[in-house]
Amino acid sequence: xxxxxxxxxxxxxxxxxxxxxxxxxxxxxxxxxxxxxxxxxxxxxxxxxxxxxxxxxxxxxxxxxxxxxxxxxxxxxxxxxxxxxxxxxxxxxxxxxxxxxxxxxxxxxxxxxxxxxxxxxxxxxxxxxxxxxxxxxxxxxxxxxxxxxxxxxxxxxxxxxxxxxxxxxxxxxxxxxxxxxxxxxxxx
Numbered sequence: 001x002x003x004x005x006x007x008x009x010x011x012x013x014x015x016x017x018x019x020x021x022x023x024x025x026x027x028x029x030x031x032x033x034x035x036x037x038x039x040x041x042x043x044x045x046x047x048x049x050x051x052x053x054x055x056x057x058x059x060x061x062x063x064x065x066x067x068x069x070x071x072x073x074x075x076x077x078x079x080x081x082x083x084x085x086x087x088x089x090x091x092x093x094x095x096x097x098x099x100x101x102x103x104x105x106x107x108x109x110x111x112x113x114x115x116x117x118x119x120x121x122x123x124x125x126x127x128x129x130x131x132x133x134x135x136x137x138x139x140x141x142x143x144x145x146x147x148x149x150x151x152x153x154x155x156x157x158x159x160x161x162x163x164x165x166x167x168x169x170x171x172x173x174x175x176x177x178x179x180x181x182x183x184x185x186x187x188x
Contacts, residue, residue, distance in 0.1 A: 003178055004176070005177065040175050071098075072107050073127040074094075075094050077128060078168075080131060088183045089179055091108060092184070123148075126144070131162045132153060141161055142155060
C-alpha cells in the first residue's frame, strides 16, 4: 500500500495552471521525477508561485554561502523541526552538491559532530538560533560569524534560509507531505 503524498487534495497536472505545469515539467525533465512538494503546493497556485519565487531567491543566488552550505542549513534546521520531507529531500540535494554521501546524515543527526568545517558549524549555530530563538540574536552572534569570515550579508542569507524553511517545515508536517522514494538513493 502506498501512502498518500498529502492529506490535502493534489491536483493532476492537467488541472494545474500552465505556468505551474511548465515548471513542474522542467523539474521532471531535469531530475527524472516530480518532487512531491511541487504537487502538494500546487493545491494553492498563488502560494505555490510565492513559495518557489522566495525559495529560488534564497537557494539559487550567488553569495558567500555555497549551494551546499545553503542545503546544510535546510537539513540541520529541518531535522530540528522534525520535518521528514525536508530532511530527506534536501539531504539528497546536499549529498549531490557537497559530493559527499555522508554529510547529509551527519548534519541531520548532529551537525556539531559532522565532518564539516568550523566555519560551517558557526553558520549552523547561527541558523539554529534564528530557527528557535531569533529574539535572542545579538551582536555576539554576528561577532562569532565574523570571526569565521562570514559577512553581514551572509548572516542575512543564513537567517532567511532558516526562517523560510521553518515555514516550509511546518507546512510539510501539516500537509503530511511524503518524501519521494527517489530521494533516498540520490547522491549515495
